[in-house]
Ligand SMILES: Nc1nc2c(ncn2[C@@H]2O[C@H](COP(=O)(O)OP(=O)(O)O)[C@@H](O)[C@H]2O)c(=O)[nH]1
């Protein structure tokens with residue numbers, strides 16, 4: 046049986062400085078060097094297998110919501126060390142509308158500085174929305190984030 050390949054475009058949204066560029070950079074290049082300077086659209090293919098499908102990711106960081114850009118879904122990146130990021134979540138989700146979305150709680154390597162955690166986010170969002178704790182700095186859970194994203198958009 047030939048392996049099927051699917052191309053999925055995902056927009057990475059979230060507050061400024063939450064780590065959108067860093068998460069993309071960690072996933073694409075497996076490092077964080079020079080990430081903040083990276084702008085544009087990134088590709089990574091063949092990494093994730095779900096059933097008999099391989100996924101090619103097209104990732105794009107976006108600064109402004111709402112957006113008219115086409116997408117299979119969103120990753121929303123938030124920084125738990127900043128109290129204001131929790132308050133932003135309802136506003137961000139409202140501007141995303143009824144698109145598929147997954148939340149990346151980034152910077153978990155700095156948990157000791159956190160102002161809020163997964164449970165606090167859960168109270169604000171629809172129970173169907175997955176919240177994945179990650180660290181772009183250490184790479185923890187980054188592959189899981191994109192695996193769950195692929196699962197979400199392929200449903
Ligand atoms: N400790 C820590 N710092 C991070 C992490 N991810 C990003 N940063 C830092 O947070 C700052 C903002 O990251 P950046 O990717 O530019 O955020 P963006 O504005 O959302 O694209 C930079 O100084 C990054 O080095 C992380 O997982 N852990």
Ligand SMILES: [Mg+2]
Pocket residue numbers: 065066067081106
């Ligand atoms: Mg950026």
